[in-house]
Amino acid sequence: IAVIRKVRVAVFGTGDELRPHFERIESHQLYNSNAPMFLARAKELGCDVHYSGGSGDTIDSLKSCSREALDADLIITSGGVSVGDKDFTKEAFAQLDMETFFSGIAIKPGKPTTIGAVGKTVIVNLPGNPLAAMVNYELFVKFIIRKLAGSSAPYHGFVETRIQASHTIRPGRFTTLLGSYNGSGFLPLAQQSPGMVSPLPQADGLIITMPEVSLLQEGTIVKMLPIKWGVFSCEKKDIFTAPS
Structure with a gap:
């Protein structure tokens, strides 16, 4: 019987302000909501997972956390990939000779997403905003994990359905919309800004609209990527929802 070992996934957050959920935080601090979500999702996808802790907002701290995790098949980080004064994640991995596959994508939310590799370890740098991070986790990390696991079907499939209520979209980039699915239609969630956490457990799936889409009329056929089942x-496949 041919077998393959589980994919080893390491996760760490970046930012001096991040604290674990079991600690009391002060006004200048934030709970690290991303790491538990990343770890739980990787476990659901059949991985061996390891939490490498948190990195401070310095290149040396980021490099130290990264080096300790390089025995993993996949490292997932969040935060520090934009253009702020303390966004050093990409620079830290560059100093570890990361080969960058792409840095920045024409999608919202999640434009700063960066993917590359250090040696044989795949690196995924996701945004710090929780909803943006998890949406791009579903789009990219799930595929990478299935590919590393040797799956014969690593690519996203979709369910063709109809949208149940009209929804306006700001055009110009590919846009992901989370929504609920009741077996007969897809209903976009009313509130889903990049920094939110609460919409995530409500979402059964997501759709990705083409940059020219500004309005999805009720009844429009959409291609939904399921989240809660595979x-x-x-x-x-072409997984994008085009103008009607």
Whole structure:
């Protein structure tokens, strides 16, 4: 019987302000909501997971956390990938000779997402905003994990359905929308800004609209990527919802 070991995934957060959920925080601090979500999702996808703790807002601290995790198949970080004064994640990995596959994507939310590799370890730098991070986790990390695991069907599949209520979109970039699915239609969640956490457990799936889409009329056919169950494909498919 042919077998393959579980994919080893290491997770760490970046930012002096982050604290674990079991600590009391002060006004200048934030709970690290991303790391528990990343770890739980990786476990659901069949991985061996390791939490490498948190990194401070310095290049040396980021490099230290990264080096300790390089025995993993996949390192997932969040935060520090934008253009702020303390956003050093990309620079730290660059100093570890990371080969960058892409840095920045024309999608919202999640534009700063960066993916590359240090040696044989795949690196995914996700945004710090929780909803943006998890949406791009579903789009990119899930595929990477299935690919590393040797799956014969690593690509996203979709369910073709109809949107249940009209929804306006700011055009110009690919846009992801979380929503609920009741078996007969997809209803976009009313509130889903990049920094929110509460919409995530409500979402059964997501759709990705083309940059030219500004309005999804009720009844429009959309391509939904399920979150709470698996639909996968052996080959790449067009997963984007085009103008009606």
